[in-house]
Amino acid sequence: MPDMMKALIQLQDGYSNTQTGPTVDDLSPYLAYQDHPVPTPGDGQALIKVHLASVNPSDIHFIKGEYGQPRIKGMPAGFEAVGEVVAGDTPLIGQRVSCYARGSGTWAEYALADISGLIPCRPDLAEPDAAGQLVNPLTAIAMFDLVKDSGADSFILNAAGSQLGKFLIALGRDQGIKPIAVVRRAAQAQVLRDLGAAEVIVTGDGNGLNQAKSILKTLKPLILLDAVGDQFTADLFFAMPKYARWVNYGKLSTEPPQLTQLGQLIFQHKVIEGFWLTQWMQHVAPERIAAAFGEIQERFVSGKWTTDVAGITPLSEAMDKLPALLEQPDGKAFIDPRK
Ligand SMILES: NC(=O)c1ccc[n+]([C@@H]2O[C@H](COP(=O)([O-])OP(=O)(O)OC[C@H]3O[C@@H](n4cnc5c(N)ncnc54)[C@H](OP(=O)(O)O)[C@@H]3O)[C@@H](O)[C@H]2O)c1
Structure with missing residues (x-):
């Protein structure tokens, strides 16, 4: 495991008290592409080697200080991704999972997530579907x-x-x-x-x-x-x-x-x-969530749902390329930290 990784690091703390919406034409007030220590998983956490991270409106609200949780200056941004479990006290080590970051975000080569929230992916689930299978599909x-x-x-x-x-x-x-x-x-x-x-x-x-x-x-x-x-x-x-x-x-x-x-x-x-x-996830029965992910993956694999991809930017170019990708109509933007 390397000591250092590349990541999009947040430059701001807390909330901004503005309401400017999930659009952004310049990321530089909020993020910087930097070297950052690979995070160490704590109790109940796993380290994920990120394959592909999605970019949702909530991520943009978040980096601008307009989301339901405060920013932490110096931490990588990005909520969801697909990747491989590489460390943590879990039998899922080596498996491909979808995850929601806790503590250290997914717009990075490595991210932290709660073990209890890891979603093992079927082998026939495409990477963009797996990268975005938490936030939007589960909400739907x-x-x-x-x-x-x-x-x-x-x-x-x-x-x-x-x-x-x-x-x-x-x-x-x-x-x-x-x-x-x-x-x-x-x-x-x-x-x-x-x-x-x-x-x-x-x-x-x-x-x-x-x-x-x-x-x-x-x-x-x-x-x-x-x-x-x-x-x-x-x-x-x-x-x-x-x-x-x-x-x-x-x-x-x-x-x-x-x-x-x-x-x-x-x-x-x-x-x-x-x-x-x-909040819904905190109150619903865990079996409902497990059943939902079975249904979500089946819907993607059978073609009942499709992830429309506007484009994928390498992590190293995301500062420049992401705003233009977010402008594309009818598709999601993704970040690939392996490039
Ligand atoms: N509360 C939750 O737990 C939760 C969970 C998941 C998602 N969400 C929310 O769900 C929404 C959709 O997310 P997504 O990832 O599916 O979005 P998305 O694929 O990125 O698409 C954004 C859409 O919003 C439309 N839009 C943007 N600004 C608008 C405006 N001022 N008036 C009307 N339409 C506007 C765009 O229409 P054009 O094509 O015309 O630009 C586009 O169709 C977001 O607000 C997101 O925050 C909430």
Whole structure:
């Protein structure tokens, strides 16, 4: 095992108290490509030699100090990855696993993760699917439970062309619950219809809300899965039927919405709530999580889910290349620390 490794090291501590969204055109205020000691696993931890790390909106919120946990200056960034277990008190040594970093992040040659959270990967699971099988797929499965529990035979989701949105649409298609997709770019509409969206609403074309109202009247969804949090989303929620739940799980828009009809929470039993995978995992039965990963890997391998890859940057070039990769529509960016 080497003593030193290459990593993207965080330059900032704590929270920034800003809300600028998960976009970045220059990483240099937040990260530096540096030599860093290979971390030593503590009790219950494993050291992972990273094969491929994914880049999610949560990573960008995090390095900017806008996520649900504080930054630690001097530590590698990056939450999830696939790699090989190379140290730690676990029989998984030598195995390929998906992991979620704890303490020392995945945008590095080596990362630390809790042994209890390691997900062994089927040999036929592709590297990009394995690198991103935790954050988005598990969130899709968890939030789809809310959809099923609602009893309605449709649900509505925005940012529907995101990777997570596409996973949700495919779940709806396969389980007979009609997805109503909200996007901001008309170019995504046909792709999402082909994937299984029953309806596609395009915001910003002037008629989106009227179109939505007529769809809501017919399909009567009771769950709104919201990663955007803008005024259109609020207006959509207030147009939904009695007992509707607005489940906010992301803040892609920096616009603060006005809640114009709060009386609906009182008189129509409507609910506004948040969803965070980190908390869901702390409260759900461990067997549910294990079953979910069986389902996730089967869905990828059988082609029911696809990871769209915008591009893979070598770790050594990520400072320059990552912002442009994140600008690519309809695909995820990855970091390869072996290059
Ligand atoms: N709470 C949780 O536990 C949890 C877990 C996983 C993911 N998430 C959240 O889920 C969301 C999707 O993640 P992802 O990895 O699937 O994203 P992604 O594949 O990177 O895609 C991002 C999507 O967001 C859309 N978007 C960006 N800014 C927008 C805005 N202002 N208004 C409307 N749409 C906007 C983009 O649309 P264009 O193509 O038009 O640019 C794109 O389709 C993120 O907000 C992420 O933080 C939350």
